[in-house]
Amino acid sequence: MKYKCLYFLVFISFLTFSAKWSFGFEDCFNYRCAREDNKEYQFGWEILKAFESDRNNFTMETRWPTVNLRLTPAEERTRFGTTGLEVAKRAYLLKYYDGTNMRMLVFVRIVRAAGERKIIGWRPELNPAMPEEYLDPSYPEEKKQGLDWKMLIHWVHPPDIRGTGLLVFSYNNKNKDQDTWIWFPSLRKVRRLTPANGSDFTAGSYKTNAEGFLRRVTDEVHQVIGETKANVFYPIDYYDGLSVQRTYGNLTPEYNSFVRNTLQPRECWVIRAETVRGGYCDYYHTRVWLADKEWGYGPYIEEMFNESGKLSSTHFWPWRRISSYDGKVIGMWIDAEDINFEERGFTLWTGPQTNFGYENPDSWFTLRELKRSVPTVYIPYMTPFPPKELMPVEDLFPSRELQDAYKQYFPKRTMPFSGAETPFGLDKW
Numbered sequence: 001m002k003y004k005c006l007y008f009l010v011f012i013s014f015l016t017f018s019a020k021w022s023f024g025f026e027d028c029f030n031y032r033c034a035r036e037d038n039k040e041y042q043f044g045w046e047i048l049k050a051f052e053s054d055r056n057n058f059t060m061e062t063r064w065p066t067v068n069l070r071l072t073p074a075e076e077r078t079r080f081g082t083t084g085l086e087v088a089k090r091a092y093l094l095k096y097y098d099g100t101n102m103r104m105l106v107f108v109r110i111v112r113a114a115g116e117r118k119i120i121g122w123r124p125e126l127n128p129a130m131p132e133e134y135l136d137p138s139y140p141e142e143k144k145q146g147l148d149w150k151m152l153i154h155w156v157h158p159p160d161i162r163g164t165g166l167l168v169f170s171y172n173n174k175n176k177d178q179d180t181w182i183w184f185p186s187l188r189k190v191r192r193l194t195p196a197n198g199s200d201f202t203a204g205s206y207k208t209n210a211e212g213f214l215r216r217v218t219d220e221v222h223q224v225i226g227e228t229k230a231n232v233f234y235p236i237d238y239y240d241g242l243s244v245q246r247t248y249g250n251l252t253p254e255y256n257s258f259v260r261n262t263l264q265p266r267e268c269w270v271i272r273a274e275t276v277r278g279g280y281c282d283y284y285h286t287r288v289w290l291a292d293k294e295w296g297y298g299p300y301i302e303e304m305f306n307e308s309g310k311l312s313s314t315h316f317w318p319w320r321r322i323s324s325y326d327g328k329v330i331g332m333w334i335d336a337e338d339i340n341f342e343e344r345g346f347t348l349w350t351g352p353q354t355n356f357g358y359e360n361p362d363s364w365f366t367l368r369e370l371k372r373s374v375p376t377v378y379i380p381y382m383t384p385f386p387p388k389e390l391m392p393v394e395d396l397f398p399s400r401e402l403q404d405a406y407k408q409y410f411p412k413r414t415m416p417f418s419g420a421e422t423p424f425g426l427d428k429w
Helices: 002-021 045-052 073-080 084-095 209-214 238-248 253-262 400-409
Strands: 101-112 115-126 147-157 165-171 179-184 189-192 220-233 264-275 286-292 301-305 311-316 319-323 329-333 335-340 345-356
Touching: 045 335, 045 345, 073 220, 084 220, 084 264, 084 286, 165 209, 220 286, 220 319, 238 253, 238 319, 238 345, 264 400, 329 345
Parallel strands: none
Antiparallel strands: 101 115, 101 345, 115 147, 147 165, 165 179, 179 189, 220 264, 264 286, 286 301, 301 311, 311 335, 319 329, 335 345
């Protein structure tokens, strides 16, 4: 009996120590607040109504009880084993700047009280590798050289914007404005735009340019404020994802319900990011976001708060791992949901035919290519070819839990299937 009591006291002491020094979890979620990662709420209006049913849902301190935790970098590392800056750098490099190229067919559904709008576009991107020291906040901006990334978008639906194109050059030296051109096919003119503001909405959606393209690590001051577990990972590979799209259509309620109920929990860091005045993100005051502790993917979930600590918008980015065109494991967002509480509307995004590992030539990212004014979803030179080979399920989903979740829906893995090299799903759109 004496030894049992001793073991019990040792166990309690270990739990206390682990909670303090982060060998266990310090869960920062307040689950009494309606949350995007909660499967109880499907999407869109249901989430808006759930939030609006309780005013506490909009308070930063209520939603994130540890949001006011203040630590020096040394204290942060002692407590969590990492820092918010390191987490942000890792997520940034994984998402954009590892030297990969990307092609995407993107579907956008914009919903407001006044009505709904659906958009389709082609998007290739060229991301040359950048020196990692450029992510250090103390590295002089004026010493950074070269292009950060290039992007071209051809909008092909609806008819009122069909053929419109956008070309963007972003430089490593962020003191240098981006070069942005837009092609208006009805005018047969290219216009060079004034430098984009981070707060400008993309294509009339509820995602800003900063959240979609412009935000950089040095636009915010990051600190880990805790850890949590969230349903944010989609254990479906490339061909299987196309099969789901073909079954349910793009961004239909049935599709969104399938994704929500398939998402698996991941252990995440919770990071508080406070904006730096003059950066692309200074239209909000604080962002709280989640990054995968093991793989570094993120943001999975992000919430923007104004200076008074009131929630203004939320963004939900479930991620998955897929086989890239060149046979590597690539992590990417599978869908996105943006909710704007100030304007009371939401946007749904999906990129069903998205892949990495191509050789996107520099000749694509020119004014000549921008003016091609392609009026159809069939753009042969931008076809997002399926992977040359599929990575083993064990590499994509290393844990037994993720493999079991995958096999629940795909007991037999979907291998190359017809139509994957051309756009599809438009009949249900």
